[in-house]
Amino acid sequence: MFAKIEKNQALTLGLIAALFLVYAYTTSLPRITDFIIFCIFVMGFDLLYGHMGQLSFGHMLYLGAGAYGCGMFAYHVSPNPFVCILMGILTAAGLAALLGQVVVKTGGAAFALLNLALNEVGAYLVLSPMHRITGGEDGLSLFFQSYGFINFGDSVFRFYFCLAVLLLVAFLLLRLVRSPFGNLLKAIKEDEVRARFLGYNTYLYKYVTFIISGAVCGLAGALTSVNLAYCNTSLIAPTRNVEVIFSALIGGAGSVMGAVVGGTAYMTISNYLAAYIVRWEMFLGIALLFFAFYFRKGIWGYARRA
Amino acid sequence: MMAEPILSTKGITKRFDGLVAVDGITYEVGDCETSGIIGPNGAGKSTFFNLLTGYHRPSEGQVFFQGREITKVRSYQRVMIGIARTFQLVSVFDTMSVMENMMLARVRQGLEYRSKGRFFFGKLRTRRLEEECFQALETLGIADKAETRTADMSYGEKRELEIAIALSLSPKVLLLDEPFAGLSLVDIGHISEVIKKLRGRFTIVIIEHKISKLMDLVESLCVINEGALVCNGNPQEVICDPTVRECYWGKEDMVCY
Numbered sequence: 001m002f003a004k005i006e007k008n009q010a011l012t013l014g015l016i017a018a019l020f021l022v023y024a025y026t027t028s029l030p031r032i033t034d035f036i037i038f039c040i041f042v043m044g045f046d047l048l049y050g051h052m053g054q055l056s057f058g059h060m061l062y063l064g065a066g067a068y069g070c071g072m073f074a075y076h077v078s079p080n081p082f083v084c085i086l087m088g089i090l091t092a093a094g095l096a097a098l099l100g101q102v103v104v105k106t107g108g109a110a111f112a113l114l115n116l117a118l119n120e121v122g123a124y125l126v127l128s129p130m131h132r133i134t135g136g137e138d139g140l141s142l143f144f145q146s147y148g149f150i151n152f153g154d155s156v157f158r159f160y161f162c163l164a165v166l167l168l169v170a171f172l173l174l175r176l177v178r179s180p181f182g183n184l185l186k187a188i189k190e191d192e193v194r195a196r197f198l199g200y201n202t203y204l205y206k207y208v209t210f211i212i213s214g215a216v217c218g219l220a221g222a223l224t225s226v227n228l229a230y231c232n233t234s235l236i237a238p239t240r241n242v243e244v245i246f247s248a249l250i251g252g253a254g255s256v257m258g259a260v261v262g263g264t265a266y267m268t269i270s271n272y273l274a275a276y277i278v279r280w281e282m283f284l285g286i287a288l289l290f291f292a293f294y295f296r297k298g299i300w301g302y303a304r305r306a
Numbered sequence: 307m308m309a310e311p312i313l314s315t316k317g318i319t320k321r322f323d324g325l326v327a328v329d330g331i332t333y334e335v336g337d338c339e340t341s342g343i344i345g346p347n348g349a350g351k352s353t354f355f356n357l358l359t360g361y362h363r364p365s366e367g368q369v370f371f372q373g374r375e376i377t378k379v380r381s382y383q384r385v386m387i388g389i390a391r392t393f394q395l396v397s398v399f400d401t402m403s404v405m406e407n408m409m410l411a412r413v414r415q416g417l418e419y420r421s422k423g424r425f426f427f428g429k430l431r432t433r434r435l436e437e438e439c440f441q442a443l444e445t446l447g448i449a450d451k452a453e454t455r456t457a458d459m460s461y462g463e464k465r466e467l468e469i470a471i472a473l474s475l476s477p478k479v480l481l482l483d484e485p486f487a488g489l490s491l492v493d494i495g496h497i498s499e500v501i502k503k504l505r506g507r508f509t510i511v512i513i514e515h516k517i518s519k520l521m522d523l524v525e526s527l528c529v530i531n532e533g534a535l536v537c538n539g540n541p542q543e544v545i546c547d548p549t550v551r552e553c554y555w556g557k558e559d560m561v562c563y
Contacts, residue, residue, distance in 0.1 A: 172427075175427045176426060176427065178429065178430060179424075179425065179426055179427055179428050179429065179430060180409070180410075180413040180424075180425050180428065180430050181425055181426045182430070183402070183406055183409060183410050183413070183430050184410060186399070186401060186402060186406075187399050187402070187410050189401075190399050190400065190401055190402075191397060191399065193361070194393075194397045194398075194399070195410075196381050196382045196385075197359065197361075197381060197382070197385060197390075197391060198382075198385065198410055198411045198414060198471070198475065199382050199383075199385035199386045199411075199414040199415070199475060200382055200414060201380075201382050201383075202382070
């Protein structure tokens with residue numbers, strides 16, 4: 001049943017929208033808005049990890065670039081929310097385009113660790129040398145202009161806006177992974193040399209994927225700073241990379257739907273379990289072991305085959 | 307009489323640290339000719355192929371294609387100008403279906419996907435593309451497997467698929483690296499038939515270390531031993547050449563074909 005849903009694009013998007021609506025109205029709207037934004041982040045990360053097969057330990061850098069690109073523009077230049085979000089995406093994509101030239105040439109462990117190192121550098125730059133414009137440890141409190149019903153101060157509007165963005169991103173990514181390009185990504189994941197001998201400049205396509213992934217993560221970052229109306233260093237903290245990797249794993253890497261399921265599952269655990277169990281991370285660790293040993297394909301990976 | 311060479315090398319050498327894998331080979335193959343390369347294990351045949359296809363950069367020497375020097379042309383660009391290859395260990399994409407494998411190759415050649423929009427956001431499967439791929443699979447006789455997952459195919463079928471993929475790259479030169487290695491007799495017969503069918507349409511170069519399988523397939527034969535080209539010419543003559551026989555079979559006598 002799930003496999004059929006996944007094949008039909010409209011059905012997939014409809015299902016995502018319906019589930020988030022039900023979830024939001026049975027719990028709390030602002031909380032589910034966080035979930036949705038996190039799912040966008042996981043989708044951006046998973047394009048690189050699940051679809052192209054490159055694990056990055058430093059994607060918080062692009063989330064942070066998006067958040068600070070958006071936040072700093074709002075704080076210093078103009079509070080127009082749409083321009084701010086666009087600036088966030090451009091900052092992250094630009095950073096990915098710059099760093100990607102070095103990072104994409106590596107692979108495997110070097111790729112993961114180089115990203116982590118760059119993330120550390122980025123977090124440090126934001127915290128200390130650039131504190132005059134980034135607000136350093138205090139971060140920036142933001143204000144966004146409202147235009148009639150487009151009011152980012154209203155949590156209901158934020159929820160629907162983020163949900164619409166999630167659906168748009170999911171739509172575009174579904175198109176992307178089912179195109180000839182998506183087919184090529186699968187091929188690169190399996191055997192890059194072979195793909196090159198079919199006439200593809202694999203380096204170029206990996207670079208493009210890295211930029212797209214960075215841009216999607218940047219979008220998630222920009223939405224975070226719009227949603228929270230502030231940005232601070234926790235949005236670029238390298239230690240939080242675990243969250244996104246874990247989400248991709250439990251959801252099922254290599255599937256757009258899996259990213260949404262994983263993001264939601266992770267956020268549910270971390271939000272609700274934390275209310276009852278103080279050291280909830282321990283249970284997360286045990287769950288991760290369980291997934292790594294018995295459920296490699298993640299929740300969605302198994303649901304799809306059932 | 308040899309036709310105008312389509313692919314040639316001039317004094318090509320590849321060193322890996324101290325080891326000289328390919329030692330100053332000057333080789334040429336004519337347009338639409340079918341040529342074989344033989345040599346014992348570790349002779350440098352595959353390294354020579356890797357130099358032709360751009361997988362390795364030569365330490366010295368040059369590669370020419372249709373009269374143009376391509377020594378510095380990258381591997382994926384060489385594919386686009388018409389040099390296709392298969393690998394010694396069959397390499398198709400196991401996680402994809404047969405059709406997806408074919409499409410991956412065909413899309414790069416198909417004109418309709420040259421536009422970026424179609425490539426990134428268009429559908430993978432179009433009717434025209436499917437038909438083209440289907441035809442290529444029919445040439446190899448595996449059209450009925452189109453929707454099978456590649457991982458579920460036998461080794462022989464994978465080899466056939468790999469050749470079908472190489473064919474859909476519209477090659478001018480097809481380089482087959484040990485196409486018979488690890489195959490059953492039935493599969494070997496099948497692939498020989500396919501090669502016979504393709505002969506004359508474009509240049510084919512086949513690496514093999516069992517000479518007998520090549521004798522009725524190729525028009526010219528060259529022998530590589532310890533990285534150097536020992537002999538090149540008509541298969542009958544090559545096989546009777548004393549130096550060839552010495553390096554290939556040792557000093558034992560062997561009856562000429």
